[in-house]
Amino acid sequence: MPTTEAESPTPNNLSVNHAMKTELNLFHQSQQPPIHSLPPEVLHLVFLQFAGYYRHLLRFRLVCKYWAEVINSTPELWILISSQFHPELQAMIIQNSRDHFLQVDYDETWWEGDPENKDRLAAFARLIEPSASRWQTLAYCRMGGSESGTWPLSLPLHNLERIEINGSTWNAQRPTLDAPKLSQVDIRLPSVNLRALCGLQSLSLKATNSTLDELMTILRASPGLYHLSLTRTLLEDGTERLPSSYTRKIRLSRLCYLHISGALAESSSFLLNWIEAPSLEMFNAKVHHRNQAANHTHICEALSRYLGAFPLPKDQRAQVRIGITGSEMWFSIGDRTINIRHPMGPEADGAQGIPAYIASAMKHLDSRTYEQITTLDIWCPDDVTGECLQIVNSRFSRIERILVTDGLGTVGARVRSVVQHLSSPPRLGSAEEWLLPKLTQLQLGVRDSTNTDIGNKIVELVKRRKEAQQTAEITELEIRISSGKLDPSAVETLSQSVMKFDLVEA
Secondary structure, three states: OOOOOOOOOOHHHHHHHHHHHHHHHHHHHOOOOHHHHHOOHHHHHHHHHHHHHHHHHHHHHHOOOOHHHHHHHHHHHHHHHOOOOHHHHHHHHHHHHHHHHHHEEEEEHHHHOOHHHHHHHHHHHHHHHHHHHHHEEEEEEEOOOOOOOOOHHHOOOOOOOEEEEEEEEOOOOOOEEEOOOOOOEEEOOOOHHHHOOOOOOOOEEOOOOOHHHHHHHHHHHOOOOOOOEOOOOOOOOOOOOOOOOEEEOOOOOOOEEEEEEEEEHHHHHHHHHHHOOOOOOOEEEEEOOOOOOEEEEEHHHHHHHHHHOOOOOOOOOOEEEEOOOEEEEEEEEEHHHHHHHHOHHHOOHHHHHHHHHHHOOOOOOOOOHHHOEEEEEEEOOHHHHHHHHHHHHHHHHOOOOEEEOOOOOOOOOOHHHHHHHHHOOEEEEOOOOOOOOOOOOEEEEEOOOOOOOOHHHHHHHHHHHHOOOOOOOOOOEEEEEOOOOOHHHHHHHHHHHOOOEEEEEO
């Protein structure tokens, strides 16, 4: 039977078949969403936004085979691994991360005696141990009585840059870390050999019972330190047992943040006198003496070099702050703060010793810092308010604004005391001199104005400073009252006398 033209395998027929197939393929491609045809480089950039967010990545893998291949072949997406993840996900992370660095979360407290979880933790340890040289960060939460001892800390962590150790109990074993690239350390309770730490940029110690000599050793070996935080780290061995080799100060030229909380004043004073931190921006110290009756002048003087370093960072308030209660004293400049616990012991002259401490805290302030400060925030007992204001007046000549708020258990006491001292010039030496002559703004927080004449006292303050030739006029006044109301006549007078007057009553 003769072959028809349609059946003949001639070039014409082949050309027609090829054209039909091409059109068919184009049609099928046009029916697929454009997202499926994105090049892998573009998908790679999109998926990188979800690196370590496995809930999203696992869902993306289900979209299509193409997406799953791109995700599985991108090691940068598989950067975080935790002992709390499902074992299948843990295995997938180790496989897909290939040679990429890992962020490891190893939490022994998670199993809390559950045999099944305990076995899973042991399996996780076996899984990740071969990758120890790829660990870039390690968050290790150790449980008391752990059978693994300090296993993760004994591995060769040659690329580890940051470690966070949270121990639930004191640990007698303190291995030396094999981590030459380590730069950030955050430790709660003693866990490692501190003397071996060096080249750090950030160090945070919490309740580690570290000695002062251990800390000094770390600081000498870490001249590039940027952040130092000591919380409930007493540095208890004092100064008497320190090596005689400490003859040269430790210069930490990059240190910007220094936080000391719950430390002994004696050791803190020694530490602060032996370091130099010309770039310090954020500083706060909360210290106490072993003997609550001790005098705090020395520690305040040691802290003063860091309080008033010039210049204040641009994002900090140009403010000096004085706060005194029965159990604590605060003194701050900008965001740099000292906090002394139990400052009014009997051998420390009670509240009368406070002005001396504040004067000591100002002793080494840079004179240029004084010119930057324009605001005073003050709350203190009536019997030392006058002295505190005089000390501030003698140093901070550009104070334009005062904030004062009554404390609990007082009826207009703090506001009344400040208003009284600003209403007339005290005698300083042989002459009378107005306090804070450039003052133009007052912000007063009155807790209870019931049955008091605080409104009339404020009227008198505004009037006297307006009439005095040596003082600026009060042009802005804000009064916030928690309970009660001011006398209506006083409110009327203030409304007419002050350019900007705001009254907020409960």
